[in-house]
Amino acid sequence: MQDGKSSISKFLYTFIMVFIIWNAFTWPGSFADIQLAEVLTGAFVSLILGLLTNKYFSCCGLQVLMPHKIIFLVQYFFVFIIALIKANLDVAVRVINPALPINPGIVEIKTKLTNDFAKMILANSITLTPGTLTIDVIDDTMYIHWIDVATENPEEAFKEIAEPFEKVLLKIYG
Amino acid sequence: METVFIIVLSLMALGLLLGFLRFVKGPTAADRAVALDTMSVIATAALVLLGLMFKRYIYIDVALIYAVLGFIGVIVIARFIEKAL
Amino acid sequence: MEILRYIGYGLLVIGGIFLFLGALGIYRMPDLYNRLQAGTKATTIGAMSAILGVGFIEPAWMVKTIIIVIFIGIANPLSSHALARAAYKAGLKPIMKKKVDAYEKVQDIEVKEEVKL
Numbered sequence: 137m138q139d140g141k142s143s144i145s146k147f148l149y150t151f152i153m154v155f156i157i158w159n160a161f162t163w164p165g166s167f168a169d170i171q172l173a174e175v176l177t178g179a180f181v182s183l184i185l186g187l188l189t190n191k192y193f194s195c196c197g198l199q200v201l202m203p204h205k206i207i208f209l210v211q212y213f214f215v216f217i218i219a220l221i222k223a224n225l226d227v228a229v230r231v232i233n234p235a236l237p238i239n240p241g242i243v244e245i246k247t248k249l250t251n252d253f254a255k256m257i258l259a260n261s262i263t264l265t266p267g268t269l270t271i272d273v274i275d276d277t278m279y280i281h282w283i284d285v286a287t288e289n290p291e292e293a294f295k296e297i298a299e300p301f302e303k304v305l306l307k308i309y310g
Numbered sequence: 311m312e313t314v315f316i317i318v319l320s321l322m323a324l325g326l327l328l329g330f331l332r333f334v335k336g337p338t339a340a341d342r343a344v345a346l347d348t349m350s351v352i353a354t355a356a357l358v359l360l361g362l363m364f365k366r367y368i369y370i371d372v373a374l375i376y377a378v379l380g381f382i383g384v385i386v387i388a389r390f391i392e393k394a395l
Numbered sequence: 396m397e398i399l400r401y402i403g404y405g406l407l408v409i410g411g412i413f414l415f416l417g418a419l420g421i422y423r424m425p426d427l428y429n430r431l432q433a434g435t436k437a438t439t440i441g442a443m444s445a446i447l448g449v450g451f452i453e454p455a456w457m458v459k460t461i462i463i464v465i466f467i468g469i470a471n472p473l474s475s476h477a478l479a480r481a482a483y484k485a486g487l488k489p490i491m492k493k494k495v496d497a498y499e500k501v502q503d504i505e506v507k508e509e510v511k512l
Contacts (some may be wrong), residue, residue, distance in 0.1 A: 152470060163458040224413060224440045227433055231420040241495025263472035264439060269432050270472075271479045271498060279498040281428045281479065281489065286496055314404050318411035318445065321452055332430075340427050340482040344506035348434045349423050351467065355442040358460065359407070359415050362449045370459050374448075377464050381470040383480060387476050392481035 137199045139272070144196040149201065151186035158182060195253050196309065205308050212304040216261055219300070223266040231281070241285040242265050242271065245278050247292040254309040271286060315363055320354045343387045358372030396454075403451030410445025413437050426490040427482050435475040442467050 158178035164170060199205070211242055230237060249255050259270040259278060267283035280297060326349055333345040355378045361369025420433020443464045450460035483489075483498065 160458050160462055166455070202494045218428035219476060220436075220440055223436050227398065227420065227436050228413070228416050231416050231423060231433055231437070236423065236425070238425075239492050240426075240489055241491050241493070242489065243495060260469065261446040263434055263475060264468075267432065269428065269435065269479060270476055271428075271483060272476075272501075274501060279501075281430060281432070283432050285493075287493050288497075316405060318407050321411035322416040326417075328418040331401075334402070338427070338482070338487060340478060340485070340487060341430065343478055344427065344430050344434055345421060347471075347478070348418060348438050350440045351442045351471060353421065354463070354467070355410065355414060355418040355437075355445040356432040358446050358449050358463065362453060362456075366435045367456065370456060370463070374459070374463050374466070375467055381474055388477035389479040391501065392484045 137237075143145050143190060145198045146190040147186050149194045149198050149242060152201070154182040155179060159192045166169065183268040187200050195251055201307065208304055211307070212301070213271050215300050215304060216264075219261070219265040226266045237284075241287060241288075242279055242281050243285065243290070243293045245280060245290050245298055246275050247278060247294075247298065249302065249305060249309065251309045254305050258298060258301055258305055262297060265297070315359065318359060320358065320361075322352055325352050326356075339387075340391055343380075343384055343391065346387075347384045350376065354380070384392065397464045397499060399451050399454065403448045405449030406444045406451060410441045410448060412441070413441030413444065415441075417441055430481060431475045431479055435471055439467060440470045443473075 155178055156278060158181060159175065162174050162178065202222075247255065247258060255273055257275055258277040262268050262270050262278070262280060269283075270278055271281055274281045280293070281295075282293075284291060329345045329349040329352065333342050333349070334346060336342040354373045357369055357373035357376060361367065361373070409436075414437070417434055417437030420437055421430050424430045424433055446460050446463050446467075450457040488498075
């Protein structure tokens with residue numbers, strides 16, 4: 137379609153990813169113990185898988201692996217970890233409290249992301265952050281079960297739930 | 311340091327017990343599937359910890375395969391529930 | 396290297412506590428969707444933290460423990476989406492004090508699309 141989305145770039149992206157995963161699975165424990173035969177087999181398997189499946193595994197080709205995008209990925213990781221820790225303290229307090237302070241409901245929010253993979257990451261992040269669980273994604277609307285409903289307005293709910301994640305994801309996949 | 315392992319394993323065992331109680335009680339099939347999902351995640355963590363206690367590297371692979379199979383099982387149950395509960 | 400071991404033991408204990416709290420949430424919460432909330436979040440971080448702790452105690456196993464952690468981080472939320480969606484489609488309504496249900500109105504549209512297929 138646009139730049140960086142040719143099939144060669146998609147193939148290279150899939151090849152690199154599959155090769156990294158292969159080497160992680162066969163990691164012997166230290167650099168000295170790496171067997172050449174294993175790495176070559178991995179390269180061969182990655183070549184075949186990259187040729188056959190680059191249509192399905194890669195959405196935007198190599199442009200996701202550019203250095204500035206990787207910096208945003210690291211930034212996303214930290215935003216996510218902080219939200220995850222907050223979420224778990226929140227859930228822990230709710231579970232231990234004998235009165236079970238919950239006020240559940242289902243709200244909808246609109247996302248500006250267009251890419252399917254980015255939507256998947258956003259939905260997963262929402263599920264793992266305080267008191268929210270994505271039930272369904274239809275086009276650009278997400279339906280979210282909220283354990284303690286603060287607002288029914290989609291824009292305000294979006295600000296509460298998804299804004300910090302989407303800001304970073306738009307820079308990567310936008 | 312064995313005591314740390316024993317404490318963590320007992321917490322996991324209590325968790326498995328609570329999950330199993332929900333599995334037996336659960337009013338609908340979906341509740342049972344949730345309990346099964348939780349139990350399989352706890353069992354994955356317990357397998358990795360047991361691998362460390364017994365110094366067996368192979369347990370890590372077993373835990374990985376167990377996590378994959380638990381995930382696929384829950385997805386299949388969810389597809390089934392969606393059509394016929 | 397000794398400090399890595401102690402970080403590992405700390406992560407193991409945190410993981411065990413969160414796994415227990417997740418299971419307690421599964422047991423105590425009143426309906427399926429709230430159970431999923433407690434179950435998904437607390438058990439995900441519990442398992443991730445406990446498995447990473449094992450990786451810190453035994454550094455040679457680090458790479459493979461990180462693979463398991465990434466897999467759990469991706470797969471656990473996905474399976475809870477699938478279960479929540481399936482239960483809602485099967486007609487299990489969430490318990491609510493005040494009715495806030497934005498998902499209800501799209502059910503009819505979905506059914507019509509499925510009939511077309």
